[in-house]
Amino acid sequence: xxxxxxxxxxxxxEHRELHDELKTIKKDMGLDxxxxxxxxxxxxxxxxxxxxxxxxxxxxIR
Numbered sequence: 001x002x003x004x005x006x007x008x009x010x011x012x013x014e015h016r017e018l019h020d021e022l023k024t025i026k027k028d029m030g031l032d033x034x035x036x037x038x039x040x041x042x043x044x045x046x047x048x049x050x051x052x053x054x055x056x057x058x059x060x061i062r
Contacts, residue, residue, distance in 0.1 A: 001045075001046065001052070001055070001056065001059075003038060003041050003046075004059065004062075005034070005037060005038075006062075007055060007058045007059055007062060008037050008038075008040070008041050008045070008055070009037065010058050011045070011051060011054055011055055011058055012037070012040070014054070015051070015054070018040065018044065018051065021040060021044070022036055022037065022040050025039055025040060041055075
């Protein structure tokens with residue numbers, strides 16, 4: 001599975017939990033939005049993460 005920023009942003013918009021986690025990553029790690037979105041992808045989607053199925057569903061729709 002490949003990282004896609006637009007798909008990840010849709011996933012974040014659909015899940016308030018991910019939106020809050022993104023804000024925390026940006027604040028705690030001092031990352032800009034793009035880097036924080038990619039970090040969030042690697043922590044909750046990639047390699048069987050808890051939102052992997054939702055991400056794949058969005059990819060199929062795209």
